[in-house]
Amino acid sequence: MxxxxxxxxxxxxxxxxxxxxxxxxxxxxxxxxxxxxxxxxxxxxxRRSVRDYKEEPVCREQMEKILECGIYAPSAMNSQGWAVRVVDAPDFIDGVTAIAKEKMPQMCEQPGFRNFFRNAPTVAFIAVPDESYSGEFDSGLLAQNMMLSAWSMGIGSCCLGSVIPVMNSEEAKPYLERLKLPEGYHLQVAIAFGYPAGENPEAPARDYSKAYYIE
Ligand SMILES: Cc1cc2nc3c(=O)[nH]c(=O)nc-3n(C[C@H](O)[C@H](O)[C@H](O)COP(=O)(O)O)c2cc1C
Structure with missing residues (x-):
C-alpha cells in the first residue's frame, strides 16, 4: 500500500x-x-506553510521550546552541525525588507505585503558548516522538528529559501554580520514563525507515486 x-x-x-x-x-x-x-x-x-501572520512576535518562551525541539533532531554522528539565530527585532526585519524591495520591487505589490519574510514577525535563520557531508540533511531535520513543534503550539511557519540570496548580498552584509554565525558557516534557509492570521491553507497536492514498497 x-x-x-x-x-x-x-x-x-x-x-x-x-x-x-x-x-x-x-x-x-x-x-x-x-x-x-x-x-x-x-x-x-x-501542518501547512503559513504566509499570513498576526503582527505580534512569537512569545520567547514558546520559541525556546521550539529551539529545543530543533536541537533534539537527529544529526550525523550527533554532529549538530547547525547554527540557529532567531530574530524578532523589527529594525532587522524591516531593514532586510527594504533591501529586498530594491531587488524585487514586484514582491511588495502583493496584497497585504508587510515584510519580506511572508509577513512573519519572528524569523529563524539556519546556517550549516561549509564543509560537511550531512549539514543540509541535519539542518532539514532540525527545521522540520522546529516547524512541527511550533504547529503543535498553534504557531505557523514557512521555510524560506528565497531569503538566502538577499541575506548574502552586499547590501545585507550588516544584517548577516548581526547573526554572528560561526566561522566557516553559511546560511542554508530561513524559517518564518508567527501566529496564523487566517485559515489554515489547503495542502498542495502530493504525488503518492514517489514512495512505495518493493516486494
Ligand atoms: C527548502 C524550502 C524552501 C522553501 N522556500 C520557500 C520560499 O522561499 N517561499 C515560500 O513561500 N515558500 C517556500 N517553501 C515552502 C514550500 O513552498 C511548501 O513547503 C510546499 O509548497 C508544500 O506546502 P506545505 O508546506 O503547506 O505542505 C520552501 C520549502 C522548503 C522545504
Whole structure:
C-alpha cells in the first residue's frame, strides 16, 4: 500500500475504532499509545506553510521550546552541525525588507505585503558548516522538528529559501554580520514563525507515486 495512503487509512481507522496498531493487552496503555499516535500524525498531516501572520512576535518562551525541539533532531554522528539565530527585532526585519524591495520591487505589490519574510514577525535563520557531508540533511531535520513543534503550539511557519540570496548580498552584509554565525558557516534557509492570521491553507497536492514498497 502506498505510504501516504496508508497513513490516511490509519488515521481513519483510529478515529473509528479508537485504536489501530498496538498489540498490547493493557487497554489503558493501548489507548494512550493510540492517542499519542493520532496526535503526532494529525500534527504532521495538518501542518501547512503559513504566509499570513498576526503582527505580534512569537512569545520567547514558546520559541525556546521550539529551539529545543530543533536541537533534539537527529544529526550525523550527533554532529549538530547547525547554527540557529532567531530574530524578532523589527529594525532587522524591516531593514532586510527594504533591501529586498530594491531587488524585487514586484514582491511588495502583493496584497497585504508587510515584510519580506511572508509577513512573519519572528524569523529563524539556519546556517550549516561549509564543509560537511550531512549539514543540509541535519539542518532539514532540525527545521522540520522546529516547524512541527511550533504547529503543535498553534504557531505557523514557512521555510524560506528565497531569503538566502538577499541575506548574502552586499547590501545585507550588516544584517548577516548581526547573526554572528560561526566561522566557516553559511546560511542554508530561513524559517518564518508567527501566529496564523487566517485559515489554515489547503495542502498542495502530493504525488503518492514517489514512495512505495518493493516486494
Ligand atoms: C527548502 C524550502 C524552501 C522553501 N522556500 C520557500 C520560499 O522561499 N517561499 C515560500 O513561500 N515558500 C517556500 N517553501 C515552502 C514550500 O513552498 C511548501 O513547503 C510546499 O509548497 C508544500 O506546502 P506545505 O508546506 O503547506 O505542505 C520552501 C520549502 C522548503 C522545504
Amino acid at each position: 502506498k505510504i501516504a495512503k496508508f497513513m490516511v487509512t490509519m488515521l481513519g481507522a483510529a478515529a473509528m475504532t479508537g485504536c489501530c496498531c498496538n498489540e498490547c493487552d493493557d487497554k489503558e496503555c493501548e489507548a494512550q499509545a493510540c492517542s499519542k499516535e493520532q496526535t503526532v500524525i494529525e500534527n504532521i498531516m495538518t
